[in-house]
Structures are given as structure tokens and as C-alpha cells.
Amino acid sequence: MNESRIQQLREYLNQNGMKQTKQRDLIASTFFKTKKHVRIEELLQEVRKSEPNIGYVTVYRTLLLLKECGLAHQRHFGEGQSLFENAGEHHDHMICIKCGAITEFEDDRIEDLQEKVCESFNFKMVSHRHEIYGACSRCQKE
Amino acid sequence: MNESRIQQLREYLNQNGMKQTKQRDLIASTFFKTKKHVRIEELLQEVRKSEPNIGYVTVYRTLLLLKECGLAHQRHFGEGQSLFENAGEHHDHMICIKCGAITEFEDDRIEDLQEKVCESFNFKMVSHRHEIYGACSRCQKE
DNA sequence: ATAAACCTGAAAATGACTTTCAATATCGAT
DNA sequence: ATCGATATTGAAAGTCATTTTCAGGTTTAT
Ligand SMILES: [Mn+2]
Ligand SMILES: [Mn+2]
Ligand SMILES: [Zn+2]
Ligand SMILES: [Zn+2]
Numbered sequence: 001m002n003e004s005r006i007q008q009l010r011e012y013l014n015q016n017g018m019k020q021t022k023q024r025d026l027i028a029s030t031f032f033k034t035k036k037h038v039r040i041e042e043l044l045q046e047v048r049k050s051e052p053n054i055g056y057v058t059v060y061r062t063l064l065l066l067k068e069c070g071l072a073h074q075r076h077f078g079e080g081q082s083l084f085e086n087a088g089e090h091h092d093h094m095i096c097i098k099c100g101a102i103t104e105f106e107d108d109r110i111e112d113l114q115e116k117v118c119e120s121f122n123f124k125m126v127s128h129r130h131e132i133y134g135a136c137s138r139c140q141k142e
Numbered sequence: 143m144n145e146s147r148i149q150q151l152r153e154y155l156n157q158n159g160m161k162q163t164k165q166r167d168l169i170a171s172t173f174f175k176t177k178k179h180v181r182i183e184e185l186l187q188e189v190r191k192s193e194p195n196i197g198y199v200t201v202y203r204t205l206l207l208l209k210e211c212g213l214a215h216q217r218h219f220g221e222g223q224s225l226f227e228n229a230g231e232h233h234d235h236m237i238c239i240k241c242g243a244i245t246e247f248e249d250d251r252i253e254d255l256q257e258k259v260c261e262s263f264n265f266k267m268v269s270h271r272h273e274i275y276g277a278c279s280r281c282q283k284e
Numbered sequence: 285a286t287a288a289a290c291c292t293g294a295a296a297a298t299g300a301c302t303t304t305c306a307a308t309a310t311c312g313a314t
Numbered sequence: 315a316t317c318g319a320t321a322t323t324g325a326a327a328g329t330c331a332t333t334t335t336c337a338g339g340t341t342t343a344t
Contacts, residue, residue: 019310019321040301055324060301076218081300094265103263110255114274117247122279123236130272132256137264161290161341182332197293202332223331 002032005071005086012069026051027062028071037075037083037102077102077131092129096136103136144174147213147228154211168193169204170213179217179225179244219244219273234271238278245278 009028013020030047031038038046044059063084066072075083077095090111091104110130118125151170155162172189173180180188186201205226208214217225219237232253236245252272260267 017321021309021322023323053324057302057325058323061322094260094263096265097268103265105259105263107255107259110252110259113249113252113255114272117249117252118236118274118276121236121245121247122282123238123245123274124277124282125274126239126276128272128274130256130270132260132265132267132270134260134268135266140264140266159289163291163340165292195293199294199333200292203292 002029005032008071009066009069012065018065023051023054023058024062024065027054027059028066031063031066031072031084032086036085036104038085039081039083041081043084078133092131094132094134094136096139097133098135098139098142101136101138105132144171147174150213151208151211154207160207165193165196165200166204166207169196169201170208173205173208173214173226174228178227178246180227181223181225183223185226220275234273236274236276236278238281239275240277240281240284243278243280247274 006025006029009024010020012018013024027043027047030050031043034043034046040056040060040063043063044054044056047054047059063072063074067074067084071087072084073087075085075093077083077093078097089106091106094103094105095101096103114128114130115125117123148167148171151166152162154160155166169185169189172192173185176185176188182198182202182205185205186196186198189196189201205214205216209216209226213229214226215229217227217235219225219235220239231248233246233248236247237243238245256270256272257267259265
């Protein structure tokens with residue numbers, strides 16, 4: 001299944017006159033294997049285990065590329081660095097303000113009502129973010 | 143009603159060993175009168191109409207102060223500068239990605255379902271942001 | 285009026301990107 | 315396999331919206 005993502009990336013590169021490179025292959029495949037919600041800097045450390053000379057900028061640009069071709073989403077929770085995650089089923093997030101833990105949730109009724117709100121304002125939704133900040137179950141026991 | 147906000151601010155200052163100054167008074171009262179969703183730089187221009195020597199940093203610090211005592215909310219829509227708005231009834235936002243227009247909405251059913259989601263994850267919500275990005279009614283006619 | 289504690293504004297620092305540019309690498313056409 | 319036009323890479327420099335520092339001013343409780 002990661003193979004199919006690599007394929008998707010290659011097609012995108014071809015169709016746009018871009019080139020396949022060792023760096024892109026390594027960064028992309030590492031990203032596809034990595035945990036969700038990874039920082040640029042974290043992914044950089046990860047790929048440097050195989051290729052110590054890879055630069056921050058190349059990881060950065062590759063993630064933007066993945067975002068461009070729909071294989072990654074970029075998230076901006078709170079302040080600081082953004083997080084990238086593998087694209088997949090739509091979902092929203094709950095972020096623990098104590099430990100930083102991220103929990104994903106999805107509620108079709110909320111999504112429906114959201115559509116209704118848009119209709120009532122004659123607003124054409126392109127994207128949305130619904131983030132809940134608070135204390136995760138683990139952090140409440142303290 | 144703006145008077146009561148000024149009062150709230152003064153109480154907060156007193157209770158925290160902070161001082162009442164011309165700058166704070168001017169900046170706060172200007173903010174209370176201003177349109178919702180104002181940038182630091184915009185508010186600065188506004189207060190400089192009465193006091194040309196006010197510095198950006200003082201406006202910045204006063205807005206953080208207002209946020210601290212619950213009289214303002216800071217929003218980060220999209221990229222760039224953040225917006226501050228007078229605290230009031232809770233609501234969420236729809237942001238037009240073409241013209242930047244901001245529309246406020248509030249849906250109790252969504253808020254309820256959101257609570258339900260939190261309960262199901264045993265998550266203690268402290269705050270949330272629900273933002274819808276897309277084309278406003280006006281911008282769709284183009 | 286005093287003095288301790290705060291506040292102000294200009295300037296410098298921060299931090300997370302984002303852009304620039306000279307050196308390399310890629311790949312379709314020999 | 316080799317060439318050469320075009321794209322990519324990585325280090326360094328640049329952006330930009332804050333955020334911090336610091337040398338005077340102010341405020342306010344005696
Ligand atoms: Mn996620
Ligand atoms: Mn609002
Ligand atoms: Zn937690
Ligand atoms: Zn619009």
C-alpha cells in the first residue's frame with residue numbers, strides 16, 4: 001500500500017516534468033512509514049539515519065510536494081512547528097494541552113450539520129478544521 | 143457597556159498589581175469600539191489618531207492583557223497576522239478564501255455533539271476552534 | 285514629595301519557515 | 315553509454331510576525 005503511494009508520487013512527478021531522485025524516494029517512503037503527525041525536523045532526523053547529508057530544506061520541499069499531490073496534510077495545532085500526516089479518511093482532532101497527545105475523531109452528524117450551516121449562509125465549503133483542546137484522559141489523573 | 147469593560151480591566155489591573163496608564167486606557171477603549179477581528183497593526187493606526195507616539199509593542203502587550211483577563215480572543219485564521227476580537231457569546235467562523243470575509247456562526251447541535259465526542263473519549267474540553275474555509279456568497283458570483 | 289514597582293517604545297532577538305544560488309543530478313535524445 | 319537542457323539539492327541568507335530586552339518615564343502607596 002505504501003508502494004501505491006510511491007506510484008502516485010511518481011506519476012505526479014512525471015506529469016509535471018519533475019524528476020525522481022534518491023532524496024525524494026527516501027523522504028517519501030520514510031514519511032509513508034512514519035507515525036502520523038510528524039514534524040519536519042523529526043522526519044529529517046529519521047531520513048538522516050540512512051542518508052546523513054540530506055538537508056532540512058529538501059525534507060521541507062518534499063513534504064510540500066506530497067501535500068500538493070494530495071498525499072499529505074499539513075496541520076497547525078497551537079503554536080510552533082506544523083505537523084504533517086499521511087492523507088487518508090477525513091477526521092478532526094483533539095489535542096491535549098498538557099502532554100500534546102493528539103486523538104483523531106470523526107462524527108458524521110457534525111459533518112452533516114456543518115454542511116447545513118454552510119447552506120444556510122450560501123457558503124461553499126472547501127475545507128474545514130475542527131479542533132478540540134483540553135486534557136486527555138491520561139492527563140486528567142493528575 | 144464599554145464602561146463596564148473598562149471597569150473589568152481596571153479591576154484586573156488592581157488585583158494583579160498592575161497600573162492604569164493613558165496608553166492602556168486609550169488602546170482598550172479603542173479596541174472595545176472597533177470592528178470585530180482587528181489586526182494589531184490596524185488597532186495601532188487607530189489609536190495613533192489620538193496619540194501618535196504609541197508604539198506597536200504597547201498595543202501588542204495591551205491586547206495580550208485583554209486576552210488574559212478574558213476581554214478579548216485572539217484568532218489565527220490562515221497565515222499571517224492574528225486577529226483580535228471582543229469577547230462575547232461563543233461562536234465559530236467561516237472564512238472566505240477569496241476575499242477574506244469572516245462570517246460568524248453558532249450551532250447548538252454541533253456544540254452538543256462535540257461534547258458527546260469528548261465524553262466518549264473521556265476528554266475534558268477547555269476550548270475548541272471550528273473554522274470553515276471556502277467561498278462566501280458574494281465571491282461565488284464570479 | 286518619595287521611592288519601589290511598573291510601564292513604555294525603540295531596537296534587537298527569535299523561530300519557523302521560505303527563497304536564493306552555485307554545484308549536482310536526472311533523463312530523453314542521441 | 316554519452317550529452318545537454320532542465321530540474322534538484324543543500325547551505326546560507328532573507329522574511330515576517332511576533333517576543334524580549336533595556337534604558338528611561340510613570341504610577342501609586344506611603
Ligand atoms: Mn490526524
Ligand atoms: Mn468572531
Ligand atoms: Zn495529555
Ligand atoms: Zn468572499
